[in-house]
Amino acid sequence: MSSRIFGSGIRRREDPRLITGSATYTHDIVLPGMVHAVMLRSSHAHARITRIDTEQAKAAPGVLAVYTGADIEGALQPMPCAWLLPDSDLKIAAYPCIASDVVRYTGDIVAVVVAEQPSQGYDALDLIEVDYEPLPSVTDPEAAAADGAPQLHADIEGNQAFHWTVAGGDADAAFAEAEASGVVIKERILQQRLIPNAMEPRGAVAQYSRATGELTLWNTTQNPHILRFLCSVVTGIPEDKLRVIAPEVGGGFGSKIAAYPADFVTVFCSKQLGRPVKWIETRSENYQATTHGRDHVQDVELAATKDGKITGLRCTVHAGMGAYLSTAAPGIPTILHGLMLSGCYTIPALKEDVYGVYTNGVPVEAYRGAGRPEATFMLERLIDMLAGELGMDPADVRRRNFIPKFDDGHKVITTLNYDSGDYPGALDKLLEHTGYAGLRAQQAAGPVNGKYLGLGLSSYVEICGLGPSQVAGAIGFQGGLWESAIVRFHPTGKVHVFIGASPHGQGEETTFAQIVASEIGVSSDDVKIFHGDTDATPMGWGTYGSRTTAVGGAALAVAVRKIRDKAKVLAAHLLEASVDDMEYEDGKFFVKGSPDKAKTIQDIALMANVAWDLPEGMEAGLEASTFYDPPNFVFPYGAHLAVVEVDTATGDVELKGYTALDDCGPQINPTIVEGQVHGGVVQGIGQALWEGAAYDDSGQLVTGSMLDYALPRADRLPPIDVISTVTRSPHHPLGVKGIGEAGTIASTAAVYNAVMDALKPLGVKRVDMPFTPERVWRAIQDAKGA
């Protein structure tokens, strides 16, 4: 049984506490004497604060304190940016935890109220008087970079946070040649601003002890160890007196990577008052102040020969960063975007300029896929346009340009070394599985009742499993990217595992137990995984970038193999045999040829712990620890197909079917993999069809609540068909890659291409996402007019 546990879709061990309401999320924590913080956030996108009067609020019922920017002066350092992008003229604007002179987006914190009850805090917010002198604002990244745009930060000219470039080959020559004798495709793509919408809003509970100077911070974070470090930097509390706990965390999608001003303001309040303080954001506050994603204006062009061979790619991106640079923000539209620009294809020359631009919006951070969906979309859209231009099937243009199958490394023009992949194989299997040729024939028969069928392909490869640390240093990431695991056998053969990563819905308590079980033959039920507490777990860099299984899973496998090695030596000693004569199979150690006289791992665990009879020099106990720094990234890939129907009378887009083929290497738990794909795909579909954060001309967030921001709902989606291929990563101890972001990286482009494919006979050339019925209908009317 145990040897087959790897690859088994067993039920998740996380679920019993979640389906019975007994899990503890940050909001559920109650401590003796606990009081509540609520934040007053700016009502202006850009304004000078000329006066703040908190006297009335301070006198309101239940209010213990009101603090403003003046109160935190010297006590809270500015928010750090932790991705110092090299060679990019990076300019980091001062990012105070509480704004005291100028507010730069409608979520900037202006004051905090601490009260006995949250309701008393909210009542008191209304009693704080703030006089603002409004300043001109700008939220569009391209407009913010233009001459004469309102300036956000006095010392940062042109609002330019950075200018980053990537280039390989001679792109200009490729375009000159294509202009003369080939084809050039140009497109402007708007990757709209998105709101991540983890179902659990963010929050923090801070408990500071004046007696010991120690702080415990419960937080809705994806990376408690990074938060501990950043909390130390901002609050000045030394790391050894800081404990960060990520309890049950209700989804993140990138929005819980960053450290936030409100977290440290909550710490400040606890320190000032000597009482535990809880802060939980409302959903509206989440929209106003928790990081957003995407927000690119992309001008892209593709050079190709007349028979569909790509010869070059050039692009200029204006990436909106929001009012300040969030923790990891500069790396998202650059490293995680630009280095993946050649995708699954052989592209001999490319060049990209990325301008990071300050705007009067919520800071933009990683959002599921983080830079890679924006790269995949660019390429997949241009390839479909090239197919249209040349009268070829989009699948054929992809085939013409794919990197051929490779098993152990392939260097691409952006200098990355992809690990393994079979992109043509993935597409072929997808087309066969979905009956693509039949669907094309159905489409060729013409519209039915004014409804046009459209097919959209998206072939993708992504970079994930973020590490190695040496690369992290070279690209300016202010941390390492290894992961850790401690495996501890108890006398009865039960196992505790402590990991540095911090899962928050991905199910690693289950899959990691499966890794242990498959590596050393215990039942997965005998393995308990601990995570999310900096006092209880070894250092780790967190759960994002599809890296927990890819890097943390590798750390765990290596640690268990260390245990196996020690157990083998001990077994040989107990069986009075030479270690070289020992064999291991399915949790049993025995002398070659004598499997009936085996020592089980449980026997070994007992002897190691009681230590009555150990080989000379062997330490007691059965425990191993690993810090695993991967030799390279991993590169999952796949091909997706979306089928849509567009009603020309109403502009309504109906997603008729969706098939995802993903290759994340060997699957530890296929049920969990499938679930990750479902969720990822639907988030990408959301971007194509419904989602988009919008600011009005004065910088007010128009999509300020779930009433206004259209999230995917069950009744608007077809069943998602999930299939896979299996290509091992040559450098990973288990051969596995990552699957958390794959769906999102592929699906926006697939759905977009499908809708444009449906609209092609009507002469529609481009429509900005999301495809609301109004936009689609207007595009159809405009094309008719033309």
Place this chain on the structure above:
Amino acid sequence: MKVPVSITINGRVCEHEVEPRTLLVHFIRDLAGLTGTKVGCDTSQCGSCTVLIDGVSAKSCTTLAAQADGAGITTIEGLGDGEQLHPLQESFWNKHGLQCGFCTPGMILASHELLRTNASPSEAEIRHGLEGNLCRCTGYENIVRAVRDAAGAMAQE
């Protein structure tokens, strides 16, 4: 001014004097101490706070505690019998109908309402029945499978 409110939650009577504006979800979480019921939004969109009031589902963030005076409430903690999971809980577990778990209590209770009013729903009816509850993790696919599975299990009981 406070008003006395008496609500029976999962069979236990909870009596508190509350401000008239107190929402039922806060009564359940803060006064009865049952934190399985979640708050995911402030506009009655997400459905994380769904509970049963006298057997009928309601969003407890849009109901005043005072309105529920005298009512019997079932929250996620009271859905099973303490020993055995409710078939819906079992199906959500079996079909991987949850990931982060935050929407799950509300989603299970909304599914309870769906099956109460339609014991054998079609796929489209399940999807329609759950459109008032948001989930960001699962893409709903496995939730739909879980509800279908639970309908089958409950029909056999």
